[in-house]
Amino acid sequence: MAKKCSMMHVLSQKNGELYMESVPLNKVADTYGTPAYVYSRAAISKQYHSLENALGNQTHQICFAVKANSNIGVLGLLASLGAGFDVVSSGELERVLRAGGQANKIVFSGVGKTAAELDFALKLGIQCINVESHAELIRLETRARLLDKTAPISIRINPDIDAKTHPYISTGLSENKFGVAPGVALDLFAYADKSEFLKVEGIDCHIGSQITDLSPLLEAARFLLNMIDVLEKSGISISHINMGGGVGVNYSEEEIFDISEYAKGLTQLLQGRNLKLFVEPGRFLVANAGVLLTRVEYLKPAPAKTAGKNFAIVDAAMNDLIRPALYQAQHKVACVNVSPKEANSKVQWDLVGPVCESADFLAKDCPLHLEQGALLAILTTGAYGFVQSSNYNSRNRVAEIIVADDKFHLVRRRETINDQLTLEFLLPASHYHRDSDPVKISGD
Numbered sequence: 446m447a448k449k450c451s452m453m454h455v456l457s458q459k460n461g462e463l464y465m466e467s468v469p470l471n472k473v474a475d476t477y478g479t480p481a482y483v484y485s486r487a488a489i490s491k492q493y494h495s496l497e498n499a500l501g502n503q504t505h506q507i508c509f510a511v512k513a514n515s516n517i518g519v520l521g522l523l524a525s526l527g528a529g530f531d532v533v534s535s536g537e538l539e540r541v542l543r544a545g546g547q548a549n550k551i552v553f554s555g556v557g558k559t560a561a562e563l564d565f566a567l568k569l570g571i572q573c574i575n576v577e578s579h580a581e582l583i584r585l586e587t588r589a590r591l592l593d594k595t596a597p598i599s600i601r602i603n604p605d606i607d608a609k610t611h612p613y614i615s616t617g618l619s620e621n622k623f624g625v626a627p628g629v630a631l632d633l634f635a636y637a638d639k640s641e642f643l644k645v646e647g648i649d650c651h652i653g654s655q656i657t658d659l660s661p662l663l664e665a666a667r668f669l670l671n672m673i674d675v676l677e678k679s680g681i682s683i684s685h686i687n688m689g690g691g692v693g694v695n696y697s698e699e700e701i702f703d704i705s706e707y708a709k710g711l712t713q714l715l716q717g718r719n720l721k722l723f724v725e726p727g728r729f730l731v732a733n734a735g736v737l738l739t740r741v742e743y744l745k746p747a748p749a750k751t752a753g754k755n756f757a758i759v760d761a762a763m764n765d766l767i768r769p770a771l772y773q774a775q776h777k778v779a780c781v782n783v784s785p786k787e788a789n790s791k792v793q794w795d796l797v798g799p800v801c802e803s804a805d806f807l808a809k810d811c812p813l814h815l816e817q818g819a820l821l822a823i824l825t826t827g828a829y830g831f832v833q834s835s836n837y838n839s840r841n842r843v844a845e846i847i848v849a850d851d852k853f854h855l856v857r858r859r860e861t862i863n864d865q866l867t868l869e870f871l872l873p874a875s876h877y878h879r880d881s882d883p884v885k886i887s888g889d
């Protein structure tokens with residue numbers, strides 16, 4: 446009988462082995478090696494539908510925040526579910542198009558859009574550009590004039606509301622670089638309203654990520670609605686309100702509001718208004734759908750009778766998953782093979798990688814029964830996992846796989862050292878010294 450794991454609904458245990466949907470994770474690791482990110486199609490669809498259903502009759506559009514997971518296989522799945530997309534670079538925009546996303550369901554966020562990026566967006570005719578400063582608005586107007594286009598815009602408000610999350614992912618306070626202060630925003634709306642090349646469509650905010658308390662999100666919605674009222678009074682009409690992303694997920698023991706509570710709160714606030722609601726979820730749609738598979742290379746237990754640490758050195762590292770080092774994130778870890786006997790003999794392990802930094806840890810104090818060669822799954826890594834990976838220590842970025850029922854498909858192959866080196870150039874020997882340098886004569 447399959448047993449659901451309490452920590453993650455996409456995984457189940459069968460005969461002492463961990464499965465994602467109907468695929469044994471051992472089989473994925475044997476086929477494509479480790480480390481590897483593995484995503485569940487069913488889990489992503491389930492999250493998408495739960496949000497769709499929660500928003501019910503409220504006119505709405507879900508724009509997946511591509512930064513959370515930009516693999517084109519994953520984007521293709523979301524496009525097939527009907528999602529729109531929130532992008533923050535021309536690279537993300539290109540990915541969405543290649544994945545089959547429609548330009549007219551794309552919104553473009555970010556504080557530093559270049560002229561080339563704005564041109565790309567305008568030529569494609571994307572749905573909306575979320576403007577984050579006066580200077581950006583002026584640049585956008587100039588680009589639109591040059592291309593003889595009308596730019597559909599929203600202004601991102603910085604409401605100075607504390608999302609009560611990690612400071613690195615808190616974005617709605619006046620000390621953060623994002624959005625514009627409400628007073629400035631009113632001026633920008635008035636300017637845009639008069640411009641021949643700008644068309645005011647919406648108002649937006651994104652106050653932070655991994656938000657576990659509903660109240661700041663609803664407070665931000667109320668704030669934007671008040672601004673809409675002020676704008677309407679001055680004859681500027683707004684057709685959509687974009688609440689950004691931010692809905693938290695359960696990594697370890699967090700208590701998080703239910704998505705239906707959030708949707709209910711928003712739809713109640715929007716009742717009687719002719720406004721389309723946009724949301725830009727990233728983490729909520731994909732975090733719990735993904736695991737990072739990694740194998741134990743070595744065990745390095747604390748010396749006997751000391752209070753030292755037990756280290757399990759695994760083949761994944763901070764370059765593959767930087768969240769623990771960067772945000773003190775706590776991801777649960779599960780053994781892919783668990784026999785009931787072993788389950789009783791657990792020791793606390795720190796999971797560390799091969800990178801030469803003490804910040805190279807993936808999890809701390811994990812109660813696990815481990816041996817060399819054991820296969821582990823680091824949970825809730827479908828969002829901000831692979832996308833934040835790097836080649837630090839010249840490590841190849843890992844493979845990505847989508848599981849669908851009893852099948853699994855490679856959606857990004859593991860890099861090779863040639864992939865890395867193909868972008869670099871060794872200079873001819875003569876370029877490594879100045880002509881004036883004393884000539885070194887061999888044998889001297």
Ligand code: LLP
Binds near residue numbers: 656
């Ligand atoms: N919209 C905008 C404008 C955003 O900046 C973000 C995330 C989202 C939507 C999606 O937010 P979500 O629904 O995923 O919370 N690397 C960090 C998270 C950074 C989030 C940046 N902005 C992490 O690993 O926790």
